[in-house]
Amino acid sequence: MNRRRMLQALVTAVGLLIILILTLTAFGLPVMDSLKLIYQGAFGDKFALSRTAVKSTPLLLAGLGMVVAWRGGMYNIGGEGQFIVGGLFGGIVAKLLMAGPSLPPVLGISFILVGSVIGGALWASLSAVLYIKRGVEVVISTILLNFVAIQLLSWAVEGPLQQAKHQLPQTDELPGSLMLWRPNAQLDFHAGVLLAPLVAIAMYVLLYKTVLGFRIRLVGANSRAARASRVEPRTTQFQALAISGALCGLAGGVEYTGMAGLLGTDFSQGWGFMAIPVALLGGLHPVGTIFSALFFGAVFAGSENLGRFTTSGSTLLYVIQAAAVFALVGFRALNARSPMPATPEAA
Amino acid sequence: MFSAPIALAAIGETVAQKSGVLNIGLEGAMLCGAFFAMLVSQVTGSPWLGLAAGGAAGLALTLFQGWFTVLLAADQVVVGTAANLFALGLTSSLFRMRYGQSGQLLSVPKLPVFDGLDGVLLFMLISVGVVWFLLMRTAWGLALRASGEHPESVEAAGFSVLKLRMQGLAFSGLYGGLGGAYLAVGITGSFAENMTAGRGFVAIAMVTFGRWNPFLALGAALLVGYADSLQFTLQARNIALPHQLFIASPYLVALLVLVFAGKGTLVPRALGTAYVKER
Numbered sequence: 001m002n003r004r005r006m007l008q009a010l011v012t013a014v015g016l017l018i019i020l021i022l023t024l025t026a027f028g029l030p031v032m033d034s035l036k037l038i039y040q041g042a043f044g045d046k047f048a049l050s051r052t053a054v055k056s057t058p059l060l061l062a063g064l065g066m067v068v069a070w071r072g073g074m075y076n077i078g079g080e081g082q083f084i085v086g087g088l089f090g091g092i093v094a095k096l097l098m099a100g101p102s103l104p105p106v107l108g109i110s111f112i113l114v115g116s117v118i119g120g121a122l123w124a125s126l127s128a129v130l131y132i133k134r135g136v137e138v139v140i141s142t143i144l145l146n147f148v149a150i151q152l153l154s155w156a157v158e159g160p161l162q163q164a165k166h167q168l169p170q171t172d173e174l175p176g177s178l179m180l181w182r183p184n185a186q187l188d189f190h191a192g193v194l195l196a197p198l199v200a201i202a203m204y205v206l207l208y209k210t211v212l213g214f215r216i217r218l219v220g221a222n223s224r225a226a227r228a229s230r231v232e233p234r235t236t237q238f239q240a241l242a243i244s245g246a247l248c249g250l251a252g253g254v255e256y257t258g259m260a261g262l263l264g265t266d267f268s269q270g271w272g273f274m275a276i277p278v279a280l281l282g283g284l285h286p287v288g289t290i291f292s293a294l295f296f297g298a299v300f301a302g303s304e305n306l307g308r309f310t311t312s313g314s315t316l317l318y319v320i321q322a323a324a325v326f327a328l329v330g331f332r333a334l335n336a337r338s339p340m341p342a343t344p345e346a347a
Numbered sequence: 348m349f350s351a352p353i354a355l356a357a358i359g360e361t362v363a364q365k366s367g368v369l370n371i372g373l374e375g376a377m378l379c380g381a382f383f384a385m386l387v388s389q390v391t392g393s394p395w396l397g398l399a400a401g402g403a404a405g406l407a408l409t410l411f412q413g414w415f416t417v418l419l420a421a422d423q424v425v426v427g428t429a430a431n432l433f434a435l436g437l438t439s440s441l442f443r444m445r446y447g448q449s450g451q452l453l454s455v456p457k458l459p460v461f462d463g464l465d466g467v468l469l470f471m472l473i474s475v476g477v478v479w480f481l482l483m484r485t486a487w488g489l490a491l492r493a494s495g496e497h498p499e500s501v502e503a504a505g506f507s508v509l510k511l512r513m514q515g516l517a518f519s520g521l522y523g524g525l526g527g528a529y530l531a532v533g534i535t536g537s538f539a540e541n542m543t544a545g546r547g548f549v550a551i552a553m554v555t556f557g558r559w560n561p562f563l564a565l566g567a568a569l570l571v572g573y574a575d576s577l578q579f580t581l582q583a584r585n586i587a588l589p590h591q592l593f594i595a596s597p598y599l600v601a602l603l604v605l606v607f608a609g610k611g612t613l614v615p616r617a618l619g620t621a622y623v624k625e626r
Contacts, residue, residue, distance in 0.1 A: 027440060027441075027444065075424045077424075077428060130602075130605070130606055134605070134606050136602070136605045136606060137555075137605075139369075139371060139424055140548065140551060140552055140555075140601075140605065141602060141605070143545070143548045144545070144548060144549070144552065144598045144599075144601055144602045145598075145602070146545075147544070147545045147595060147598040148595045148598050148599060148602075151591040151592070151594050151595035152591070152595070154591045154594075155589045155591040155592070158589075158591075159589065273432060276428055276432075277429070277432065280425060313440075313443065315435075315436050315439035315440045315443065315540075316436065316440050317436065318432045318433070318435050318436025318437075318439070318440075319433060319436035319437055319440060320436075321429075321432055321436070322429045322430070322432040322433030322436060323433070325425065325426075325428075325429035325432075326415065326426070326429055326433075329415055329419075329421040329422070329425060329426055329429070330415060330419060330421070332421075333415070333419035333420060333421045334419065
């Protein structure tokens with residue numbers, strides 16, 4: 001069993017490398033030079049390594065969110081919106097904290113992150129309620145809410161959350177005491193990088209060692225069988241989507257307190273969308289998602305470096321991600337004739 | 348402004364969904380349509396050729412998707428999402444490589460307009476009737492609708508479900524691509540990264556709201572267009588509301604109609620499920 005897993009991982013890794021090379025070739029970029037630039041940008045020195053780490057972090061957190069929802073048969077495509085609302089709620093908490101008496105930093109950051117978790121969970125719950133009460137497809141409602149979230153943030157940073165100077169459409173910068181801890185001031189590497197794998201382990205435990213996790217997987221695999229075993233699918237689906245939103249919101253909060261330090265209209269760079277291929281390539285498994293987040297984080301950091309020297313850049317990442325999903329889906333379908341994920345009754 | 352691209356895409360998506368395929372990649376087809384329409388118009392100087400290229404680009408992307416979802420029976424949401432991501436990455440990368448990182452302001456020749464009605468709008472109005480007739484009054488349409496309801500019996504009657512579904516998808520790709528192309532060469536005369544901005548998803552919502560009827564889907568798209576155009580009316584009357592509310596309004600309207608209209612009983616029963624031939 002373990003050997004089979006290793007083999008799968010190896011095949012995936014080689015496949016991803018091939019896709020990377022094919023994409024570069026297709027866009028007419030010099031392959032060896034580009035690979036070198038990508039490698040240097042991702043692993044070349046400590047700055048590059050730190051960039052890879054901080055890019056992988058939101059991918060992993062939001063990717064875990066996708067894992068939980070999709071395992072439960074809820075096609076959450078709204079990671080982007082949940083990420084944004086997570087950041088927004090974090091920003092509201094931060095504004096309150098900055099106005100009030102100063103707290104110990106750990107407590108302050110915790111409040112912000114809890115706010116983000118609640119924000120993301122609420123935004124996802126909206127879709128869950130619409131699905132359960134009104135039969136609105138989760139795929140559609142989560143996507144539509146992404147666009148609403150973007151405008152909500154845009155309004156907030158021009159209105160109630162705008163900086164005290166009222167010049168730019170963005171919030172005030174967080175004071176250093178409300179930012180996540182950085183071991184080295186020169187590097188972007190922050191405490192969120194360490195938090196994300198812990199969350200991954202927690203999600204592994206949740207999905208595979210708890211009753212709730214078992215229910216989520218059962219409902220996702222076969223909601224009729226679940227009902228027959230007296231597991232109410234709707235409650236479980238709601239929980240799966242809410243947890244998923246909470247994780248995407250946390251990703252937003254960590255990006256806010258770890259990297260951005262303020263909220264502007266360009267707060268999210270598509271993290272919520274990119275999280276979907278991350279989760280799929282990770283086999284919709286929390287541990288697999290750690291590796292796939294690392295891979296795509298490295299490609300992200302590397303392709304930014306590539307963008308400094310050529311006319312292309314980080315948008316190539318979307319192509320690579322999509323190609324990887326196509327390859328994975330095609331490979332599985334041809335191989336086992338079992339399309340993934342096997343959720344015939346998914347929303 | 349908002350209506351025509353969405354209406355075109357919704358007409359195509361109606362056919363796809365009737366055949367049992369949920370084409371989540373509609374947004375990607377529109378985006379590819381917009382980009383290649385702009386590109387070809389700019390190179391050849393003819394918006395009509397651009398329009399054709401846009402339709403072809405949408406068609407190509409969607410048929411590629413169909414290879415996975417219909418022929419290989421892969422998950423439709425997974426593949427559709429990947430197609431959207433692919434389209435976004437492809438068009439943005441090509442755009443940046445050709446026109447520079449910042450994406451300078453770009454202007455291409457627009458389609459000629461006669462009395463406020465251009466060829467595409469005329470084509471759209473004719474299409475609604477033609478598609479409705481094809482779906483509801485021909486043997487092919489009956490078979491296609493049946494493959495979205497009960498594919499086993501279609502196969503038993505001697506039709507190929509896979510073929511019918513590919514044809515249904517082809518409609519959504521072609522019309523989605525045309526919708527995107529119209530946005531680029533008919534309305535704005537330009538292109539910007541991710542310029543379709545979710546119109547494909549709104550179109551999918553309109554298909555549900557339109558009860559899988561092309562005429563109603565057109566009406567639904569007009570409703571969204573109306574919501575979008577309200578911002579100019581209200582701004583003209585100096586009614587102070589945040590402009591973000593207006594930008595968000597098409598998505599909110601799409602969501603609200605789904606909430607209030609519900610799904611109803613007209614949804615094709617086999618929608619979203621792959622058909623695997625028994626052996």
